[in-house]
Amino acid sequence: MAFKFLPKGFNFFDLFEKQVDCAVNSAHCFSELVSKGTLDVDSIKEIQDLEHQGDEAAHTIIKQLNKTFITPFDREDIHELTKQLDDVTDMINNIARRLLVFKLIGVDKKLVEFASVIEESTHAVALAVKGLRNMKNSKSIQEACVEVNRLENVGDTMRDAALAELFETATDPIAVIKWKEIYQYAETVLDICEDVAHVVESIIVKQA
Amino acid sequence: MAFKFLPKGFNFFDLFEKQVDCAVNSAHCFSELVSKGTLDVDSIKEIQDLEHQGDEAAHTIIKQLNKTFITPFDREDIHELTKQLDDVTDMINNIARRLLVFKLIGVDKKLVEFASVIEESTHAVALAVKGLRNMKNSKSIQEACVEVNRLENVGDTMRDAALAELFETATDPIAVIKWKEIYQYAETVLDICEDVAHVVESIIVKQA
């Protein structure tokens, strides 16, 4: 697969990996952040930096895509993959910001669990995306995608359980408003990871 | 219109109809569920089963689409139609789950009305989608799409009225949080039905 017409040294795969590394690293920082429960400013800053780095990689990809005739796979799949990878890191950053805005201090056991599932899911997403460099990996890529789908279902159940408990034990409506949004955003990260997996699956099927 | 390169017996239209039947049936179950007001577990289970069946049909369509050279209409329209049909059933399932999570027992007159409009809209969507098998139907397809658009406007007005009444008479903020989400989700089903109608309209115009 040749990258004719591309600037020397430019490689879509390098930038997809940059994006997915940002997702993995921000999920890791997020997990640390919520495990501390102190709204640690350094972690929040680091998540924001990762979001900027991922954003830059996404912009470079889209810019090159618009200037390039030959691409490693369908243009619309590149566009979609980049957008969804960007959204993963964006959403993690949004939750971190929202925790700060809501001044949600203290360790919430359910959010810690969510963060751990999000970390697992970004690892599976990274396996899938990094596998695209070599389509001979298609079996291990598919297994990673299945894992991402499984974790999305886990997330659905976790969100429903978290919301049910929140509303059952609720006394402070303001706290309900805050935590409802945080849990729903956390589940949304897993939804977006699943969207990435769907794009990867499409790419593989077409190459088969 | 020939389906060369497609597995023997595979037919996109059969699967679109499977998807739209799932939407119609889940709308019917949902209507029954909210009319009983008892969070009937069997109805909720049936809605969930229909969501799984619709999901499988969607996956089969996308998989075949990626492997197929000749399609009955534009690939991006098939993709979009499948995705939006899937979202209709998904969203109905989401509301059912949320009713359970929120433990919303009792018959809510406004939600019963919403469910009835949703049922009407899925019937019109089914007429439109099933009409695609034979483009000679274009006039009746267009009428069905106009009806879906009309019902979306009805839904907007219903949601605004429901929210206005909810906030005017509100005493329990937790109940406001719950019902606000349910009404907004109900209106979203009608938005997605309208999205389906837009895709169908695009397909017809291109074939004209």
Added chain:
Amino acid sequence: MAFKFLPKGFNFFDLFEKQVDCAVNSAHCFSELVSKGTLDVDSIKEIQDLEHQGDEAAHTIIKQLNKTFITPFDREDIHELTKQLDDVTDMINNIARRLLVFKLIGVDKKLVEFASVIEESTHAVALAVKGLRNMKNSKSIQEACVEVNRLENVGDTMRDAALAELFETATDPIAVIKWKEIYQYAETVLDICEDVAHVVESIIVKQA
């Protein structure tokens, strides 16, 4: 750039400009509405009319697009540009309706600021979109897009500050529910303006 096969007198640019004028004018009406703080029915009606006009322009574009072989730029970019421009005016109309539903009377300083940033952003969007008629403008188009991106960041900060203050000083949970939604919707308008700018940037890069 020839518009063969298009009905005499049909011009995509005229309709994009119609759409963007609707966005600019509805942002202006919205700004006046929230500055008065009286839920002025005439302003709300005017915003709704502009939303209908924008909607009609969008439908005409999509209909022509589906019937036309030769387009001024990529079909999917036309589709996306039209959709996002439509969403700007839609979202402004949604906020106006929601203010009425929530009976939010009185001037809210933060919403007035938001409305002013939204007005600025729609002006920059208009510069970018109107520039597309003549690609020699590409430098000024790009500057307008940069400005839209800048205002989106301003909006993020404004929303976070508005939410932080809302939750810190909150005594009435029902008021929190209302204002939280209004501020988040206001920021969403700026997100959609940024989406328009992204499409415009893609169009320019491809023409370069």
